[in-house]
Amino acid sequence: MKRDIDRIHMLMQLTPPSEILRHDKPPEIYPHLYNKGSQSKDFGKKDPQKADKASHINDDIGEVEIPSDMTILIQRTLRSGQSIRYPGHVVILGDVNPGAEVVAGGNILVFGTLRGIAHAGAHGNTKAIVAAFKLNPTQVRIAGYITRAPDNAEDDCVFQHPEVARVYDGKVVIEKLSMGGNKVSTQ
């Protein structure tokens, strides 16, 4: 455990420390969410047109490609109340439990079960993805799009194979994670 924390601290040296593992500060990483007055009305509804309207991102950093070496590896389970914020990609070897959140500028890969909140492409990159061995999140956010599980969902609707969430045609879609093809964005 201590080794893992040391590793995270070491990684923090490589990136602006204000961007990672901050608990006390509001997420600057959500400027497009905080500036959008209409956002709160639209979340929760899976209406693609509304979601589209709510997510016009005009900041220039949005579509900047994040280099793949800007990735951190978290080798532990994130428990309720813990959060990871990182401007690059985040890979988690462990689970993300309900109440935990991962906010990344790039993609989020969970080698375990994602039950908490994942926000990929938090700077506005709509090409970002969230992938997990078992995708059963409280919420998935990609750039300015937010989605959640339907209210009457049964537990057995969680598939036993890896899945990926991405923005497609103005809404967040979840599909089986297939390796090898060009389905998974590599940026």
Add this chain to the structure above:
Amino acid sequence: MGEVIVITSGKGGVGKTTTVANIGTGLAKEGYSVVLVDTDIGLRNLDVVLGLENRIVYDIVDVANGHCRLKQALIRDKRLESLYLLPAAQTKDKTAVTEEQMKELCQKLKEDFDYVIIDCPAGIEQGFKNAIAGADRAVVVTTPEVAAVRDADRVIGLLEAAGLNEPDLIINRLRPDMVKQGNMMDIDDIIDILAVDLLGVVPEDEMIVISTNKGEPAVLDSRSNAGEAYRNIAKRITGEDIPIMLLEANEGIMALFKRLIGRKK
């Protein structure tokens, strides 16, 4: 102008959150506009009990620090139109909000809602102080256990010191059969020690476990004994005069049946 009611207990696990969810739902069902405020920052539960966890985007800390507007953080209940939740933050701690901010927040909520019900965290530290800062009225929840009653007594003292005089009492998880055998404190014993007005008695009920796990408050279930008790408590809060439910020990199926039929008349 509405009323701000804080639900507190001192001890953890006595049913504060369940009480908040049920009273709030009960009041909303009566037609009042209600907002439930979770001040248990870092250990939030009220959203889960109401089944609204996956709708949270902004929370009380965002509102208090001005990162979003109050309206953006309020989550409307999926069953009742007039019930709203202001969730707590999970990744922060109790110091993220100050007493002044809570007072201001309660003042704003009071303007728009008939009832503002605050779910207080366990303990008597900063979280407790924040929760009671903006309250007009307090309700103390206890269970018929010596430790819970002791903590309730301490909390009543603190509430009075903070100017919240004459708090009301809810006795939760009472088991009439155990009281009859003399193995559990009865209502009179507790009132004797605490010397406050009794707002209601909620019997131990398995349905509560089911309903909290499902995220559906028990007041909406007409078969639940505890739900019935909470419905009455909600009505008493609005000023209706309803006698305390008389709990009979070892109630058989037939007796229960008779009571149900009797109630409908």
